[in-house]
Amino acid sequence: MRIRQTGLKRPSRGITMFGILIGIIVLITFVLPAIRSVPSLMEYQAITRAVKQARERASTREEVASAFDKQAAIDDITSIKGEDLEVLDGGGSIQAVRFSYKREVPLYGPIGLVITYSGTQR
Template sequence: MGQQGQSGQKGQAGQPALAEQAEQAEQSDQSRREVGSKRGRARLAGRYKVRGFSLGSLLIVILIVGGIVIPAVRAIPSLLEYFSIKRAISYAKQQASNKREVADYFAKQAQIDRITAVRSDDLDIHEDDNGTIRSVGFSYRNEVPLYGPLSLMITYSGTQY
């Protein structure tokens, strides 16, 4: 009985020691999890700080895009008129056989396409010695208003052979 009592006491005395060890192990596991989760958060936070636009950089990008897009959009009607002029000159050159006819055909086509930048008198019509139309050229400038006193000057020219 003495031995059992002693072993029982050892068991009871050993139980608090085991309980303390288990508690310490549990605390160290918790601290490891907290440190691991903090590291994970730090990694994620670092990742998100590197990526993306800040508000300032977004505003700068919008200003740059606006500075390029607005002048381009305002120049589109001028560019369309240029292509209409080229098409009208090509048509006039194909249909006409002398300078006067080229000017008349161009004037009619300009009226249809509402061309105001070039008149039939402004065309450079070149004939060869036989009276055949060799080339028809044109050149003009167009001013496109952008912002208040700021405008864009575009020079157009072309020759139809």
């Protein structure tokens, strides 16, 4: 005995294999570089704080470099040294402290992401 279906057939729902593949490709392409660059961004924030503290505490270029190096040792900053800071002083007081550096973040095999960081503390 055969049973006839009289209603419309509903399309199946759910994630297809193609959908999963596209999701994995998007994850690898966009999320992985973002995740791998987080430590670099955290170090940039630490550098910004250290430069600000060094500028506030020091009155000469040598003192700024020394104060930055001390804070860099505490915060484990390795991308930049106190001697790399550009100190702008005018009339015996420090006007601003600038810094700039590049950081390479390895992604996939020979492919990497180069990020240029810079900042000024006035």
